[in-house]
Amino acid sequence: MTPRMSPPLGRRELLRMGMTIAAAGFLASCTKSPAGTGAPQRITADSPRVSAVEAARRGASAGVRQVTLTPAPTQIDLAGTPASTWAYGGRVPGQEIRVRQGEILRVQTVNNLPAPTTVHWHGLALRNDMDGVPGLTQPEIPPTGVFDYEFAVPHAGTYWFHPHVGTQIDRGLYAPLIIEDPDEGANYDHELVVILDDWIDGTGTDPDQVLEGLRAKGMPPMDHSMGGMGADPTAPLGMDSGDVTYPYYLINGRVTADPQATTYRAGQRVRLRIINAGGDTAFRISIPGVPMTVTHTDGFPVQAYKADTILLTMGERVDAVVTIPGSSVPLVAVPEGKNGFAQLILRSGDTPVRGRAEDAAMLMKSQMPLDTATLTAAPEVQLQRREPDVTHDVRLAGPTGKYTWTINGKTYDPRDGLPVREGQRVRLRFVNDSMMFHPMHLHGHTFAVRDSNGGFRARKDTVLVAPMKTVQVDFDADNPGQWLTHCHNIYHGESGMMAVVSYVQD
Ligand SMILES: [Cu+2]
Structure with a gap:
């Protein structure tokens, strides 16, 4: 068996990206201790160890999936209000990438943004030089530059991808990465990816300006003697649960007033793959009257657990199976410690929606939400x-x-x-x-x-x-x-x- 190896970031790729050799040398040299000092050496992204571990990860006959990703400025529609933003392929969220465990994923990334970018494959145990951290695992991809990401996908589950440069993640640059396990034995009828986001870009400001504002204002440290913890068991994040006030909260790119609606039949089982792509917002998630059977968190299986309300902080994912009830219901996501909510409608045939999302959002605030970290691994x-x-x-x-x-x-x-x-x-x-x-x-x-x-x-x-x-x-x-x-x-x-x-x- 001779696994085909992908070369580490080489001179050719660097030149193609318009990098100078001096800048490229930064990655390899300045992160290592000087030779001859006897100090341990860093295993850098371009180390042969990284390639060797990747080679061992690859099966001899692994299939290859080829995708092109184009981050670019675009305009989206927030229920009649246009917002200028940056997104992958002109849509928010970006087009899902779906592969099988063990496959090789190749993503040619063409940077049409007016700024440098990278792509980080959140949660994956992938080869280090494809991790997308500028100055640590790769140089930034300059505007008009191209970078070919290529790596074996090691574990099945619900993942996502986003830039790792500046505040770009708080624009529209995010999309699901779903890795299927062919041997899993699906115990559900449908899948639905649910991406939560807090939205401010193109509403008179952008995330860079938000960060400038936070820095200009400065932030005095909070008084520790106030003892915000433990006072309210239903507020597990304490009293200060965000620094940014967002005008919109989105599910799958849709604002509260214009939610996505997906139609099923009563009794069907739906696997929800929920991702929090927010920049500064944790969400509580609930479907009033419908328990969620949690099966995975951050891609990995857990011993099944029934929850009414789930807490999901930024970057976390949860998979839960629900049974569609006899009437249509909203899935409600309440931003922790902030006003408003996001929603998505699970339609049961052509029945009307049962209950008001506003009431559900109020009730959810008094319930103790599940922290998925407390679950037991399968x-x-x-x-x-x-x-x-x-x-x-x-x-x-x-x-x-x-x-x-x-x-x-x-x-x-x-x-x-x-x-x-x-x-x-x-x-x-x-x-x-x-x-x-x-x-x-x-x-x-x-x-x-x-x-x-x-x-x-x-x-x-x-x-x-x-x-x-x-x-x-x-x-x-x-x-x-x-x-x-x-x-x-x-x-x-x-x-x-x-x-x-x-x-x-x-
Ligand atoms: Cu923090």
Whole structure:
């Protein structure tokens, strides 16, 4: 068997992208320790280890899926109100990419934006040089530039993709990436992807201006003695659940006044694949009178659990199966700590909609929502118990001064890193020293969330770390490279709350 390998980012691709060799050299050289010092060397994105691990991941006869992705300025329609934005292929959300586990995905990305961009494949344990982090795993794709992403898709599940440059994710640049498992044995009749978003772009401002405004205003740290936690069990994010006020909340690109409606028959089972693509908003999700049987979170299966209301922070995904009732019902998404709601209509034949979404939204605020991290991983994806070889604290703090958010007292610097070695069991302790929640995302791995007894709960790649709380996660260091861990609030991440989990070797 001779697996066909894709070359690491080479001179040819770099030249094609208009990169100078000097700029390209930045990636490889400045992130390594000087030769001869005896210090461990970083395993960078262009390392032969990265190619070798990818080769081992590829089956001899893996099928190839070829897709073209075109990020470009466009105009969308918010129920009669036009909004200028940036999107993939002129639509929000972008066209879903659907592949099978084990296939090779090739995405030729043609940057028609007036700014540099990249694409990050959120949640995938893919090869490091395809992870889409500029200055760490690849150079930015300049305007008019082209970059060919190509990687094996390792795990089935509900994923998504978005840029990893500036505040671009809070424009319309996002789309679902669904990876099917041919052996899964579907126990449902239909699938419905449900993408939640908070929307401000093209409504008289844009996300760059929003960030400028936050910095201009500055943010005094909140008074810790106020003790916002624990006061209200139905407000798990505390009192401060967002920095940005959005005029619209969308489901699948549709505003509340003009929701998507999908028609089924009573008794049919629908697998919902719900993705929170928001920039600064967690959502509670409920279908009044219809329990949701949660089957997966962040792509990985959990022991089935029935929930009435689910909490989903930015970057998280949840799959749930519902049975269509005898009358049409809304799926309602309430932005945590903010006004308004988003909706989508599940039609049951031609019956009228039962109940008002406004009333459901009110009721949902008094219910304790499910945090999917508290679920138990399905047996086939449970991490074996093992003492960690290395433990790193990831201390989350802010905001200070002109809206600065830090990890371990520092803002993001790609030359810094939390060192890990291939083969290690790694523990990250996300310690939230701030009064705001942070959805902490780790690239390239799916960790196991620890419970208070030292056991494991769900497998996740994005986990809610509530104000003043600590969440510990374990993972096996089996995907060499340089991987970000960061807050998935885009305004926190862009203001410093990102760090590198850095594979090193002697
Ligand atoms: Cu944050």
